[in-house]
Amino acid sequence: MGKTIKIIVAFIVLVAIGGGAYFYFVPKDDKAEEHKSHSAEEIAEMSIDTDVITTNLASAGNFGIVQFNILLSDKETKEEAEKRTAEVRAAVISTVASFTKDELVGESGIKMIEEELIGRLAEVFEKGTVERVLVTEFKMQ
Structure with a gap:
C-alpha cells in the first residue's frame, strides 16, 4: 500500500510541476484580448x-514624418x-x-517605436492608461 501512495504522490507532483511550467512558459497575450473586446x-x-509630425532622427541628416493613433483606457483619459496635446x-x-x-527600418522598427511611445505616454497621463499605439503614417528621409 505504501508503494502505491508514493506513485500517486509522485504523479500528482509531476502534473503540478508540468502545469506550472506550462503557465510560466506559454506567452500570454492579454493586450490582444483587451483590444478584441472593444x-x-x-x-x-x-x-x-x-x-503629422516631422522631426530629426538620431542619425545625422535624417528625419522622420510620423502620425500615430493612440487608444486610451477610457473617455476620461481621452479628454485629458x-x-x-x-x-x-x-x-x-x-x-x-x-x-x-x-x-526604424522594417516591421521591428515600427513595433519598437510603438512600444517605446506607450511607455513615454504613460508618464504624461494622470488618469487611465495607454492601451495601444499605432503608427498611421511613417516616412523617413
Whole structure:
C-alpha cells in the first residue's frame, strides 16, 4: 500500500510541476484580448490621432514624418489627452528623435517605436492608461 501512495504522490507532483511550467512558459497575450473586446465605436470614442509630425532622427541628416493613433483606457483619459496635446506631441517628438534611421527600418522598427511611445505616454497621463499605439503614417528621409 505504501508503494502505491508514493506513485500517486509522485504523479500528482509531476502534473503540478508540468502545469506550472506550462503557465510560466506559454506567452500570454492579454493586450490582444483587451483590444478584441472593444467595438469599433468604443475604439473611436477612446482614441486620438496625433498631427503629422516631422522631426530629426538620431542619425545625422535624417528625419522622420510620423502620425500615430493612440487608444486610451477610457473617455476620461481621452479628454485629458486632448487637453495635453502639447505634452503628447513632445513625447512623440522625443521618442522618434531618439531612434536612428537604421533602427526604424522594417516591421521591428515600427513595433519598437510603438512600444517605446506607450511607455513615454504613460508618464504624461494622470488618469487611465495607454492601451495601444499605432503608427498611421511613417516616412523617413
